[in-house]
Structures are given as structure tokens and as C-alpha cells.
Amino acid sequence: MIEVRNISKSFGKVRAVHNLSFKVDTGEVFGLLGPNGAGKTTALRILGTLLRADSGEATVAGHSVSREPERVRRIIGVVNGGMGLYDRLTGREVLHYFGRLYGMKRAAVNARIGELDNLLTLGDALTRRVGDFSTGMKQKIVIARAVLHDPPVIFFDEATSGLDVMARRAVLDVVREYPNRGRAVIYSTHVMSEADELCDRAAVLYRGHLIAEEGIDVLKDRTGADSLEQAFFRLVEESEPVTKGEAA
């Protein structure tokens, strides 16, 4: 479903992503793991057609992100922790606005909003203005907006950042449920417990480098770690001589 081949991206002298490659299959939750500044967001922005890779190529459902950006945008949904909403619109107005941008008819948007209300318990968030929402309620509408057009691919980038325990659980439930519908998910996070709970496989990024790409259990076994977090630190330690030399 998603294929990334040797993509690199620099911002001035800072090399954000270096020669990154990985694949994600349908029905899979793929973790993109690493600390802040590892290159996770840059990689997802390239996949989301917001940034152009300096080199390499990536495809989503067979469409090139660099040559067919509009086609790619039609089949992806993006949720990130920093995403906001239009404070002066109601939740329903936000969803109708984006639904139309995705080419959906008014009736289709209304039907989909009904489904998402059941899934995410949107409640009165649909009729109230976003400016009055709690952070958790905003994030529910952000998720609803991202999956409104029922995309086959969805990216979550630090999606639980700043959320309370209830809102965080709601996000994780959506992520867990999504691949059951024959979709592909990339879940980017620096919270290893979340990745341990949700992901089938993961790519570990550190200083823009891919330092591992395997199943979660394999990663733990290979490093002899009890937890994914412990495995992550061991992988970072092993990669230090390589990544330090090439880090900006």
C-alpha cells in the first residue's frame, strides 16, 4: 500500500531524513518511532505531499507522491497533534467544509458524520463552535475530519500529544480499529508504550536515519529487551557511531 524508497530531505544544512526506505501493507499498523527531531514528521509530510523529497521516491497505493500529489491526497488522511480547527465553525460545519473539498455530496457527508458520531461519540461537538471545545473533543473532530472520506491510508503523527487519558484512549481505539477495515495506518510517535500496544511492525528513526525496521516482537527479541522502550534505547546506542557522524 505504501512504499518508501531511499528518500532524503534536508533543510539548509540540516539533514532531516537520510536514505529512508520502508513498506506498509494493507491491514497493518506501522509504527514510525523515534525521539523529537528524528525525522518522523518530515517523512510523513513527504508522504502527505506537503514536502518534496530531495531524492528517492515514495508511492501510496501505487501513486507517486511527487508526480501525482492530488491523487495521493484523495486517498490519505492525516492526524497530527498540532492540527487545529476553525474556532468560529461548529464541528458539523468543519466536517462539511472538508467533505466538500474531498468531493463528497452533502448527503454523503451527513451519512458519514452519523457513522463517525457512533465511532467517536462526537455528540454536541457537532453543533457547538469549535472554540468552546476541550482539547480531547477537538482531537475527535480532527480525527473525524481525517477519516471523513474513508481513506485507505491514514497517518497519525504524535496524535495523542497533549491529550488527557480519556481522549488518548479514544484516539488509540480508532487506530486499533482502522486496519480491521482493510486500511493501512502509519502511527508516528515517541511514546513507545503506545507503539507497543498498537503497531504490528515499526521503523525506528534516529537523527534522520533508519536504524531498524521489523516486527515489534522481533525488535524486542533481537535486542533482548523486555519492552519496546528498552529495545529502542539499545538500538539507539548501537547506531550512535553511525548516526552521530552524519548528524548535522
Added chain:
Amino acid sequence: MRSPIIVHLARKEILSTLRDRRAIFSNLIIPLVMLPAIMTGLPLAVGGLFEREQETVTELGIVGLANLPEELRAIISAQNVTLVEVADPEMVVREGDYPAALAVPGDFVTHLASGRPATIRVYSKQGNLASELNASKIMAAVQVYRQQLVATTLTEAGLDLTVLEPILVDTVDASSSAELASGQLAWLIPFFIALWTLIGGQMAAIDATAGEKERGTLEALLVAPVRRSEIVVGKFLATLTFGLTAATMAIAGYVLGGVLIRSLFLPRLGEQAGEIVDVLGGSLSIDLGTVLLLLVSALLLTSLIAALLIGVTLFARSFKEAQSYVAPLSFLLIIPAIGLQFKDLLDLGSGVYAVPVFNALVLMDDIVKGAVTFGSVLVTWLSLAAATTALLLFAYGNFRREGVIFRT
């Protein structure tokens, strides 16, 4: 580009901005109220102040009241002035006890009788309107008395008064009726229209660009299957709508101000206040054709400013930062507007109609004064349209630049 998507994008921006009460206030109410308030309030206030000052009986200081001829004293009293004896005329004016004072020397009458020049000293504060106005009452009275003395002397010598004015000058104002009616401050009209396009458009523009960044909504919009060109045009149309609304309200306010002055206030004003109204452009009268020319010119100027606002504010990371970028843009209008006051002294030539922004101000000034030509309209409109297109391309380029979109 898909026009339904562009309209959809623009509608969202308009709805979102309309729900901000500040936008309603700055786009609709202020421009509609401000021009009539200035056009009617300022002339009325200034005219009323002068009239009140003229009519009020004022006490002025004097040294040597006994030396003042009875005839001159009567003329001064007729100016609504009461003279009060003081010890030091300069001191009482300086201290603000009296707005003006005069000193009449002991030999005043003797000098007059002997045909030698006699001196009256008038004390006032230069730059103080009340003081100068009262001093002018004294000088007007002295002038009247002087003319009486001259007339008496000439008559006694068997001469006619016309001997003093062997040459008469008759001036004829060749201005058109529109120029006559537009007054000396008519340049304020295009200035207000231009200024309100900037003020009216800036909230929508900032909300649609830097506001999207600050809220974190821009990324969501950019990952939707919408072309950058559609986003630019949608945001441009929303900004244009608000800028044009504010400009239209300013024109409506201007028309309303003219109606108010002519039908309600002008007939009730005194002659002097009526003259002040004329100087300020209070007798302006514009027909439908003039309004249409003003509207099209304002539309094109608003388009240019809307495109500029979208292109510039996208650089900002926040609403506040964007406001700091927009503030200097007002100089783009203020400086040409200042130049517009001196238009008649500058040898501008027809090339001025090719200079964007300034051309719109000059053209609108021409329209208000009824001095517009087909050539100047054509060149100005084409120039504004070309500049708007260039600025839209600039904005489009910015929407494609990663460094601008993800500037944090």
C-alpha cells in the same frame, strides 16, 4: 481551477470572518459612520466654534482706556468686546486672564488730531485660536475706524475715496461645478476609500493565512485534494469581499454625509459656517455614473491590496506577526495620499496613471472633481489589473514554498 471549490473555500473564509464581531465593526459600521461624522461633524464643530466665539461677549484687557476715542470704543463694543482696565496687558494675556489686550498711549488722540500716525499696541498669543480671533476683532475695529478717519480727511480735502484704489482686480474662479463643490479637502475621499480597503481586507487575509498557520489548520487544508491555485484564489476572493465591502461602506458613508449636510444641516448654518463646509468639501454632490466609476476603481484597488495582503501575510507565523507586516502597508496609501494634496503643484504628467496605487488615488480624486478622462481611466484600470495579477502569482508562489508554509 475548479470554480465551485474556489467559491466553497471563499465562503468558509467569509463565514468564519463574519462570525468575528470585530470584522463586522471594522468592515461595516466604522466606514459607514466615520465619513458622515467627519463630513458633517468637523465643519459643524469648527464652524460652530467660530460662530460661538464671534457671538460671545468677551472681556479684553486695556491700558489707557481714557485715551481711546469714543467712536473707536463704540466700534470695538459692536464686536461683542468689553474692555477692562488692566495694569500690565502683556502679563494678563500671557497668564491667560484675558485672551487679548491693547494699550492706547496718552498721545493717541493728539497724534490723530495733528495728522501724525498714532499707535495702538495689541497683545495676543500667536498660535492660540481664541487669542488670535479676539485680537482680530480689535484689528477689524481699528480698520473700520481708520477708514472713517481717512474718508473724513479726504472729504475735507475735496477728494473722493476712490483715489485710494486706482486699480481694481476682479478674480473669476474658473473651476467646474464639481471642482467648486469638492472643496479643499476632497482628497480625503479617495484616501478613505483606499484606506478602508486595506483595513477591511486585512482581517480576512490574516485569518486566512497566518491565522491558518497559527491554528494549525493550514496543514489539514494542504493535505486535502485542493490545488494551491484554488486556495490562493479562494482566500483572495474572501479578502476582496471584505475589502470591497468596507470600501463600499466608505462610499455609502460619503454619499450619506453629502445628503446629511445638504438636506439637514447646511440650510441652518450661518454664512461663515457654510463657507467652512464648502472648503471641507461638504457641498459635494455625485451622480450615479460617478459612484460607478468610484466603485470600479475601488474594486480594482481592493483587488490589488487583497492580493498583496494574501502574499505578504502568508510569511507570518502568527496573527500578531502578520499585523506587524500589514501596518507598514498603510504607508503605501498614506504617502501617495499626502502627495495627492500637492498634485496641482507637481508636474505629474499622464504617466502617473500607470503607477499602481497612486494612480487609483489620483483617478478617484479626478472622479470626485469631475476631471476624469477616458484615457486616464483605461490606463489606471489596466495598470491595477496587471499589478493584481502579478501579486496573485507572488502569493501562489508563496503557497508552494515549503520555507514559507512551514516557517515556524
